Amino acid sequence: MAQHSRGTILIVDDEEIMREILETLLTREGYDVRVTASGADGLDVARSTQLDAMIVDLMMPGMDGMAVLDEIRRLDDSLPVLMITAFASVENAIAAMKRGAFDYITKPFKNDEVLLVLRNAIEQRRLARENTTLRQNLQAQSHRFSGIIGRSGRIRQVFDLIIQAAPSRSTILITGESGTGKELVARAVHQNCPDRSGRAFVTVNSGNLPPDLLESTLFGHVKGAFTGAVYAKKGLCDAADRGTIFFDEIGNIALETQAKLLRLMQEREFMRLGGMETIKVDVRIVAATNCDLKAMVADGRFREDLYYRLHVINVVLPSLRDRKEDVPLLAQHFLEKYAEENRRGVLELTPQALDLLLDYDWPGNVRELENVIERAVVLATSQRIDVDLIPDHVRQAPTFAMPRVVVPPEGLSFKDVITDFEKRLIESTLDAAGGVQKRAAELLRIKPTTLNEMIKRYDIHPKKRRGAGSATPTSLMGSQGLNED
Numbered sequence: 001m002a003q004h005s006r007g008t009i010l011i012v013d014d015e016e017i018m019r020e021i022l023e024t025l026l027t028r029e030g031y032d033v034r035v036t037a038s039g040a041d042g043l044d045v046a047r048s049t050q051l052d053a054m055i056v057d058l059m060m061p062g063m064d065g066m067a068v069l070d071e072i073r074r075l076d077d078s079l080p081v082l083m084i085t086a087f088a089s090v091e092n093a094i095a096a097m098k099r100g101a102f103d104y105i106t107k108p109f110k111n112d113e114v115l116l117v118l119r120n121a122i123e124q125r126r127l128a129r130e131n132t133t134l135r136q137n138l139q140a141q142s143h144r145f146s147g148i149i150g151r152s153g154r155i156r157q158v159f160d161l162i163i164q165a166a167p168s169r170s171t172i173l174i175t176g177e178s179g180t181g182k183e184l185v186a187r188a189v190h191q192n193c194p195d196r197s198g199r200a201f202v203t204v205n206s207g208n209l210p211p212d213l214l215e216s217t218l219f220g221h222v223k224g225a226f227t228g229a230v231y232a233k234k235g236l237c238d239a240a241d242r243g244t245i246f247f248d249e250i251g252n253i254a255l256e257t258q259a260k261l262l263r264l265m266q267e268r269e270f271m272r273l274g275g276m277e278t279i280k281v282d283v284r285i286v287a288a289t290n291c292d293l294k295a296m297v298a299d300g301r302f303r304e305d306l307y308y309r310l311h312v313i314n315v316v317l318p319s320l321r322d323r324k325e326d327v328p329l330l331a332q333h334f335l336e337k338y339a340e341e342n343r344r345g346v347l348e349l350t351p352q353a354l355d356l357l358l359d360y361d362w363p364g365n366v367r368e369l370e371n372v373i374e375r376a377v378v379l380a381t382s383q384r385i386d387v388d389l390i391p392d393h394v395r396q397a398p399t400f401a402m403p404r405v406v407v408p409p410e411g412l413s414f415k416d417v418i419t420d421f422e423k424r425l426i427e428s429t430l431d432a433a434g435g436v437q438k439r440a441a442e443l444l445r446i447k448p449t450t451l452n453e454m455i456k457r458y459d460i461h462p463k464k465r466r467g468a469g470s471a472t473p474t475s476l477m478g479s480q481g482l483n484e485d
Helices: 016-028 039-048 065-075 090-098 111-145 153-165 182-191 211-219 255-267 293-298 304-310 324-341 351-359 365-379 414-432 437-444 448-457
Strands: 008-012 032-036 053-057 081-085 103-106 172-175 201-205 244-248 269-271 278-280 284-289 313-316
Touching: 008 016, 008 039, 016 032, 016 111, 032 039, 039 053, 039 065, 053 065, 053 111, 065 081, 065 090, 081 090, 081 111, 090 103, 103 111, 153 182, 153 313, 172 182, 182 201, 182 244, 182 284, 201 211, 211 255, 211 269, 255 269, 255 304, 293 304, 324 351, 324 365, 351 365, 414 437, 414 448, 437 448
Parallel strands: 008 032, 008 053, 053 081, 081 103, 172 284, 172 313, 201 244, 244 284
Antiparallel strands: 269 278
């Protein structure tokens, strides 16, 4: 029984002895090998054959390796190309990598080196094809989930809840930290409602307008309702009739406007600003907040009846640190998005860069990850995004090892040891945060006010800290940090 090929490789080299050596080596390893003696012949083979990788000599008469590489990038920009040459120079290596070469090998080479690089190249090719298939699947589902990217258990729970709740008339409250994608979920609810998906989806930016202007924007006004109201005007509720209206950051709405919103939700009716006529509408209400509305009710800043009217179905969005298995998929999505916007061709993250993204806790969630990837795409000088393009605050985020079992030194109590531990933990985190207390509080997952109190208690002077990038004690606590509910 014939052994299945490990991949189809094209060798382009004008030296017969090099072609024979590489062909023998790769054939023995189970590859299907094609060989040509010129760049033009190599391109002919590439146009007619499904290849997994190419090995191209840099210095050839006629069409040299760089010209072949440029043409291959136009034919198939995901095909990995290994450049091989006896004329080793940093300049040639940089030029080849900038123009899209997968790697650069010099003659004389070691067989193991060639095989290792080739295996990595074919693995990249396989992953690129899988990503293409996955992207096509995501695009096929995009009408249902409005660009929400993820395969983790936590995000699948969100998908399931959207599918169940969307067809109903019930109000939906979306909660989660800033940057988790609450508006995307609201759009997905609208798109998955058969009775409303063909109608308008209207967003109300609740926190950006003073009460009178918000009410005028939402309900419209009659002529003469206020200074400058020289004609009657309809509001967003009219535009959203038979569709969906989304209140972003609903916790910022003033109490007097909350009463009118409650009437809209309960009775499906409203009055224009300055008017007396009751207007009926059929709108689906979806709201979002990153605030604790229940605590706001207790403080008298949010109506209790409105809270319970909103809290019929609650979609809780997980933070990115709670679904880190989605980071590679999200990073790839944003890579492709901003590479297309900036006409950069196919880009890839190095394993080291991806490790940094996976190690970081993302206090700004998906929005912060998107910003980091966009920055890297804009600043990239080659097709590979390495650690140097990852911002300092991501690279220098402290990681904490699990503490070893220690016995308090003679004369010190357990409380003394804990006190010293907390002080060193705060100092090291302030170092990593460059002395910025707000950033340090995010890393420790405590409130800034709590951190400030601890700094005063332990007589720590943040302005005198050593600055970002200082070493973190290896005997500190695990990755959970200091949690505060």
